[in-house]
Amino acid sequence: MSGAELGLAIVATLDLCFKHGNNLVQLCASVKDAKSEIAERVLCIQTHWKRTSFQLGFLQRVWQNLDVEHQILQKQILHVLIGKLTIAVSKVDGLIVGNRPKSPSAKDQRQQLTGVKRWKYVLVKEGLDRTIEDLETWQKMFDPSWFLILMTSSPQIDMELGRHHEAPASSLLNSTQILRNTLQGIAHQEGSIFLPEDGLRSARIFDIPFSSSKVAQRAGSSKLFVLDSVPCAANGNLQRLTTDVRELARKLVHADPIHFGLLKCYGVVREPMPQGSQQMFFTFVFRTVEGHSVPQSLRASLLAGEANHPLSDRLDIAKDLAKSISFVHTFGFVHKNVRPENILISRDKPSSLGHSFLVGFEAFRTAEGHTLRSGDSAWEKNLYRHPRRQGTRPDDYYIMQHDIYSLGVSLLEVGMWESFVLYRDDGTCVPSPILGELPESLSKWESVLAKDLLAHLSRAVLPKRMGTKYARIVETCLTCLDEENEDFGDEREFQDADGVLVGVRYIEKARTY
Numbered sequence: 001m002s003g004a005e006l007g008l009a010i011v012a013t014l015d016l017c018f019k020h021g022n023n024l025v026q027l028c029a030s031v032k033d034a035k036s037e038i039a040e041r042v043l044c045i046q047t048h049w050k051r052t053s054f055q056l057g058f059l060q061r062v063w064q065n066l067d068v069e070h071q072i073l074q075k076q077i078l079h080v081l082i083g084k085l086t087i088a089v090s091k092v093d094g095l096i097v098g099n100r101p102k103s104p105s106a107k108d109q110r111q112q113l114t115g116v117k118r119w120k121y122v123l124v125k126e127g128l129d130r131t132i133e134d135l136e137t138w139q140k141m142f143d144p145s146w147f148l149i150l151m152t153s154s155p156q157i158d159m160e161l162g163r164h165h166e167a168p169a170s171s172l173l174n175s176t177q178i179l180r181n182t183l184q185g186i187a188h189q190e191g192s193i194f195l196p197e198d199g200l201r202s203a204r205i206f207d208i209p210f211s212s213s214k215v216a217q218r219a220g221s222s223k224l225f226v227l228d229s230v231p232c233a234a235n236g237n238l239q240r241l242t243t244d245v246r247e248l249a250r251k252l253v254h255a256d257p258i259h260f261g262l263l264k265c266y267g268v269v270r271e272p273m274p275q276g277s278q279q280m281f282f283t284f285v286f287r288t289v290e291g292h293s294v295p296q297s298l299r300a301s302l303l304a305g306e307a308n309h310p311l312s313d314r315l316d317i318a319k320d321l322a323k324s325i326s327f328v329h330t331f332g333f334v335h336k337n338v339r340p341e342n343i344l345i346s347r348d349k350p351s352s353l354g355h356s357f358l359v360g361f362e363a364f365r366t367a368e369g370h371t372l373r374s375g376d377s378a379w380e381k382n383l384y385r386h387p388r389r390q391g392t393r394p395d396d397y398y399i400m401q402h403d404i405y406s407l408g409v410s411l412l413e414v415g416m417w418e419s420f421v422l423y424r425d426d427g428t429c430v431p432s433p434i435l436g437e438l439p440e441s442l443s444k445w446e447s448v449l450a451k452d453l454l455a456h457l458s459r460a461v462l463p464k465r466m467g468t469k470y471a472r473i474v475e476t477c478l479t480c481l482d483e484e485n486e487d488f489g490d491e492r493e494f495q496d497a498d499g500v501l502v503g504v505r506y507i508e509k510a511r512t513y
Contacts, residue, residue: 010071013078014060020085021049024131027092041128048135052081055146058160065154073145081138088131092124143259144323151330193249195267195285200227210423211297211341213359216285226263226286226295226344228359232279233374242270244333244366245282251331257289261324263344263357284361292346298356298410299340302419311466313353317345318411318470324358325407329367329400336363336398338406339384340413340421365398373397380421380429384409386481387447401480408477412458415466415474454478 028042059074066074150157203216205227214227232241245268252265263286273279288295298317321343328335335358342360345353375385375394382390386405389396396402413420416434423429435453455478462471479485 010063010075013075014056016082017056017078020082020089021053023089024085025049038124041132044132061160062157065152065156077142077145084134084138088134091127193246193268195269197269197271199269208295208297210299215294224288224294225266226288226359228284228286228361229281230362231281234279238280248333249284257357258355260327261320261357262327263287289346292348295344295346297341298343298345301345302340302413307417309353314414317353317356318414320356321410325403332367333364334367334398334400335403338403338410340410367400383420387451390447404477404480408474409454411474411477412454412462415462415470
């Protein structure tokens with residue numbers, strides 16, 4: 001479908017969204033004076049639609065500024081919304097009793113609706129709860145693409161952002177405008193992102209089991225922070241690393257943890273390396289998510305082996321992880337260290353696995369930045385690296401697809417809910433039996449065999465546990481650098497000016513499960 005055809009189609013698609021959404025709100029308004037527990041649910045639906053309708057109107061006005069692939073993605077997401085709104089309208093309409101004239105005005109219709117029968121209150125509450133859940137599910141699907149819209153370089157988008165400071169979603173727009181300015185290199189804050197060197201000396205610091213990140217609590221405060229250290233290698237460029245740390249921190253200052261899968265940065269502490277070294281290391285100080293539990297590593301959760309959670313919880317962890325890597329790439333960086341030790345989980349309710357957040361930025365750099373092409377021989381790290389990035393002297397320079405391969409290994413582990421790395425009491429680690437006779441020192445040939453083993457697990461074992469769609473996505477990530485891979489194989493498609501196409505590709509894959 002051409003851009004012109006998409007432009008015509010989106011008008012009808014958005015009209016349907018507005019039609020069904022307005023009908024839903026109108027129906028809900030007819031029971032707004034019902035019992036408080038129903039009235040609260042009605043208010044929640046009205047609030048959701050107020051935000052959604054604003055975003056849809058914004059999307060309509062800036063549609064021509066999106067590239068064709070982005071437009072196709074948006075159209076697909078909007079069709080999901082139409083389906084959910086259609087079901088919601090039908091469900092709520094069926095639960096409301098009243099006599100309607102054949103062609104009532106909106107005013108007459110509200111007057112004719114006589115409310116809800118007492119025996120139907122339970123059904124109405126359940127119906128409204130399901131509607132709220134459906135709207136929230138769609139919003140989670142739409143939000144990543146919404147942020148990508150606002151990252152697109154366009155004077156018209158700048159103009160639209162400036163027009164709506166008093167809009168229903170003004171708080172969302174304000175935070176995104178700041179992030180947009182940061183991405184475009186526009187100064188948006190006073191002062192330095194760097195904190196005093198002694199800022200952590202009085203804090204109580206706790207280890208996070210099976211993670212290099214730590215938790216800190218300042219004296220006299222109940223707030224917790226996550227500490228994530230980035231050393232400057234002996235042969236590294238301190239000035240370049242300082243610039244990279246500053247730019248990443250500034251972008252993460254305004255990150256929304258739930259939407260981005262990345263913790264909000266409070267600041268960075270610069271300290272000299274211990275033992276009299278002339279080198280420096282940087283510590284990102286991240287805010288924990290308010291109302292969530294103390295973070296723990298994904299590795300700790302996998303080692304605990306408790307699988308008494310719904311599969312939807314694993315899917316949520318997988319989606320969070322995909323989003324986090326997507327936004328790291330959209331920000332113009334590669335992570336280089338994606339594995340369960342660097343994925344933190346915190347819960348907003350005891351019954352769920354919670355949300356995941358990517359940390360472990362010790363090896364990150366800008367996507368186009370200088371690389372030393374160095375590595376290590378630790379098998380437990382090389383397992384998550386593409387075969388051509390393993391060992392002390394990797395064959396290839398690091399590119400975004402190497403992060404996608406690491407994502408595939410991690411998603412495989414999440415789906416199977418078995419730790420590929422087992423830790424002994426002395427802190428050393430061994431491969432899980434599920435990996436077979438995997439040697440603890442991988443040669444180049446053995447690293448290729450390990451990749452084939454992981455791909456085999458994704459095809460033969462994973463579908464029985466997570467379904468075929470999830471398994472196909474994992475296999476796509478594991479084969480992202482294979483020539484026949486159509487989703488991530490072409491590096492040129494990761495080089496669009498705004499980084500938006502990178503995010504589109506992730507969302508296209510994530511929205512299918």
